[in-house]
Amino acid sequence: MDRTAYSLVATDLDGTLLRGDDTVSDRSLAALARVAGAGARHLVVTGRPAPRVRSLLERLGCTGLAVCGQGAQVYDAGAHRMLWSVTLDRELAETALGKIEAEVGQVHAAVDQDGVDGLTLIEPGYLMPHPTLPAVRVDRRDELWATPISKVLLRHPELSDDELAATARAVVGSLATVTMSGPGTVELQPCGITKATGLALAAERLGVSRRRTIAFGDMPNDIPMFQWAAHGVAMAGAHPELKAVADEVTTTNEDDGVAVVLERIFPTSPCGAPRRGAAQ
Secondary structure (H helix, E strand, O other): OOOOOEEEEEOOHHHOOOOOOOOOOOOHHHHHHHHHHHEEEEEEEOOOOOOHHHHHHHHHHHOOOOHHHOOOEEOOOOEEEEEEEEOOOOHHHHEEEHHHHHHHHHOEEEEEEOOOOOOEEEEOOOOOOOOOOOOOEOOOOOHHHOEEEEEEEEEOOOOOOOHHHHOOOHHHHHHHHHEEOOEEEEEEEEOOOOOHHHHHHHHHHHHHOOEEEEEEEEOOEEEEEHOOOOOEEEEEOOOOOHHHOEEEEOOOOOOOOOHHHHHHHEOOOOOOOEEOOOOO
């Protein structure tokens, strides 16, 4: 791998840059500082919607762009505004949900509302996979469709995530894109929208090509991002489907797997300052 080849570092959050307690280690922060010192950029590419990632971006010192909502949102953290977003048609979402339930029985659903201040709404029976993330419980499913949404989150009381995702893909067709982004997180999003969609748009705004992009992830929803970027790095605990398409596998998120690779790509000079050379 050419150590000076990358000017854009795209990282997933959960299971990748973040540790299990939703923090970023000092080592990872130092590695991201190396990236900045070399003249390259760090871009968060996450399944979380913009409102659920805002405080984390502040902690990371990110004041530029972030790709949120599985690629359906390009968010300007510094200006606190959405530069681009795509919503999931609510009638199509309800139809897709009905088709899934016709095959597997009742599922429990949640939605992420569109916009920089959108809420996460959860129906009775739905358990948030990330208990630290705020959510508003509603009494009936039809309340989920009250305002525009970016995606639907699904959980089944018995089926595994892989089983639920496979069934959803088989019956939903072109109504929506089905993704699996983490334990207990199978999602429906606008048809054709993936992390690669948002990453490509953000990279274009930043003036960076895919040939200069390295991406890090851990779940099948990161596959399109890996296919778009020049180099894809899967975490040691990544889903087998992602490892199968990765260019390399690093250590786990708990063992600073992102930092391990970035320290190799952006080495420090003898005097301790990051070496420059990454193209803009």
